[in-house]
Amino acid sequence: MIRPAARLLIATLATLSLAGCTAAAVSSPSPSSTSPVAGTPVDDFTPVLASTISIPRALPATDDRVHIAYELHLSNVTTQTATIESIDVLDDSGQSLERLDGDDVTPWVHVAGTTSPGRTIGPGQGALVWLDVVVDSMDDVPSSLTHDVSFAFEPGALPIITDEMTERLATTEVDTSGPVSISPPLVGAGWLNGNSCCAVTPHRGAVNPINGEYHAPERYAIDYVQLDENGSFLTGPADELDSYPYFGSDIVAVGDGPIVSMRFDLPEQTPGGNPSGLTLDEYGGNHIVQDLGDGVYAFYAHLQTGNPLDVEVGQQLVKGETIGLLGNTGNTDAPHLHFHLMDSPSPLGSNGIPFVYDSFELEGSITAADLDAKIAAGGPFDIDAAGAGSEADLYPMWLTVTSYPAG
Numbered sequence: 443m444i445r446p447a448a449r450l451l452i453a454t455l456a457t458l459s460l461a462g463c464t465a466a467a468v469s470s471p472s473p474s475s476t477s478p479v480a481g482t483p484v485d486d487f488t489p490v491l492a493s494t495i496s497i498p499r500a501l502p503a504t505d506d507r508v509h510i511a512y513e514l515h516l517s518n519v520t521t522q523t524a525t526i527e528s529i530d531v532l533d534d535s536g537q538s539l540e541r542l543d544g545d546d547v548t549p550w551v552h553v554a555g556t557t558s559p560g561r562t563i564g565p566g567q568g569a570l571v572w573l574d575v576v577v578d579s580m581d582d583v584p585s586s587l588t589h590d591v592s593f594a595f596e597p598g599a600l601p602i603i604t605d606e607m608t609e610r611l612a613t614t615e616v617d618t619s620g621p622v623s624i625s626p627p628l629v630g631a632g633w634l635n636g637n638s639c640c641a642v643t644p645h646r647g648a649v650n651p652i653n654g655e656y657h658a659p660e661r662y663a664i665d666y667v668q669l670d671e672n673g674s675f676l677t678g679p680a681d682e683l684d685s686y687p688y689f690g691s692d693i694v695a696v697g698d699g700p701i702v703s704m705r706f707d708l709p710e711q712t713p714g715g716n717p718s719g720l721t722l723d724e725y726g727g728n729h730i731v732q733d734l735g736d737g738v739y740a741f742y743a744h745l746q747t748g749n750p751l752d753v754e755v756g757q758q759l760v761k762g763e764t765i766g767l768l769g770n771t772g773n774t775d776a777p778h779l780h781f782h783l784m785d786s787p788s789p790l791g792s793n794g795i796p797f798v799y800d801s802f803e804l805e806g807s808i809t810a811a812d813l814d815a816k817i818a819a820g821g822p823f824d825i826d827a828a829g830a831g832s833e834a835d836l837y838p839m840w841l842t843v844t845s846y847p848a849g
């Protein structure tokens with residue numbers, strides 16, 4: 443169920459020839475290299491390039507930790523294979539906040555042109571790395587991050603490329619302004635948070651090549667299904683909408699602001715199967731994009747067809763107002779609400795913004811193994827009530843079950 447809008451991990455990168463002379467002094471490839479040439483800036487030779495998709499921003503979550511979830515794009519511009527041996531994420535004082543070694547790197551890396559995780563980047567290939575740097579509190583969020591990435595290079599063409607190289611890459615500022623505070627987009631109990639941050643769920647994996655650049659709009663997106671008192675979201679044949687009791691639940695505005703775009707013309711999909719033949723602008727199904735101000739936009743997707751609340755573009759929505767009904771339109775195989783915040787009105791050509799809910803109840807959580815084992819049957823899931831209680835100003839982590847008050 444509940445698949446990403448588009449999991450497109452495609453990059454075509456030219457392989458550069460590094461033969462020939464250079465006018466610039468090139469130092470040792472070590473991050474701690476120094477130049478003996480007086481007055482000359484120290485340059486590092488970095489045959490694998492890296493940059494962040496967007497500026498990282500911290501997120502306090504229901505696991506009582508603060509997550510800094512972001513992505514690196516790597517480009518191996520050599521004629522040799524480069525295998526990532528380790529990734530060390532350092533704060534502005536050089537302290538390691540997160541380190542991945544050897545095979546622990548693999549689940550967090552996807553090489554362009556491949557269909558499964560892997561850490562060996564071929565000549566001319568690119569790769570995406572998903573990072574989840576965790577600190578104890580917002581006070582511990584660094585003002586910048588950098589990365590020491592160690593590569594094992596296939597022996598080959600250029601003497602300057604040694605078998606093992608550690609590159610300092612993708613130094614970035616961190617947005618320390620904190621998450622955006624909103625109210626929940628749903629009302630009632632038993633809402634299971636599917637595909638949300640910060641593991642490499644389908645939402646985090648949906649880093650898409652849009653408008654000539656990678657974008658990560660679904661970085662913090664949540665897919666909601668509602669569990670009944672037995673812990674199930676499916677009560678009959680999987681291919682009938684009536685088997686999903688929460689189909690038609692109210693979707694409510696998470697803040698004040700106008701509707702900037704919407705559509706309600708798409709039909710409900712038959713649940714229990716994967717739709718095909720959708721165009722890019724149909725992936726979100728019927729949807730509303732709301733301008734919350736300060737460059738923040740809310741995206742409510744897969745809504746029921748026909749605009750049942752009769753909303754219109756330009757309408758000023760009020761926090762808590764019902765704006766649509768939970769549906770099964772677009773790229774969906776079971777009724778659910780897909781919700782995220784983003785930094786532009788484009789649901790795919792944007793980057794995700796972290797958010798917290800001002801007030802909600804944490805009912806508990808289920809395990810990934812339980813989800814995998816029972817998803818086809820729609821449950822019943824075993825909800826562990828550890829940590830249950832009233833919460834404020836936190837993001838509900840993947841696999842949590844939450845309850846949202848009315849109004």
Ligand SMILES: [Zn+2]
Pocket residue numbers: 444445446447637645663664665780781
């Ligand atoms: Zn979704």
